[in-house]
Amino acid sequence: MAAKKPLNPLLFSKPQIAKERIEILLSQAQKYAKEKPIFAKRCISLARKISKRYRVRLTKLQKLSFCKECETPMLPGYNVSIHLLSKKRLLVHECKNCKSVHHYRY
Numbered sequence: 001m002a003a004k005k006p007l008n009p010l011l012f013s014k015p016q017i018a019k020e021r022i023e024i025l026l027s028q029a030q031k032y033a034k035e036k037p038i039f040a041k042r043c044i045s046l047a048r049k050i051s052k053r054y055r056v057r058l059t060k061l062q063k064l065s066f067c068k069e070c071e072t073p074m075l076p077g078y079n080v081s082i083h084l085l086s087k088k089r090l091l092v093h094e095c096k097n098c099k100s101v102h103h104y105r106y
């Protein structure tokens, strides 16, 4: 009986590579949000696809950095309004692009 072949080390690091790629794509999206909005949207949709494909969760800050409905990067004061509801302890995001409203607990 032949000895088992050692598994490819790249197989184990795929989630790590995916995390790095997601970080790069989201930073690119933030950088080019004003100059190239279509490119920024594409970056975010790719980052979300990668996170689903390799089952990598986005961090809280990464989730807050774009609109879930239209996938545009959120720049406070430019395309999103943020306010706090202190009695309900909620952070409210209003996307000015697609008019969607999202609530986050804090």
Ligand SMILES: [Zn+2]
Residues within 6 Å of the ligand: 067, 068, 069, 070, 071, 072, 095, 096, 097, 098, 099, 100
């Ligand atoms: Zn939106």
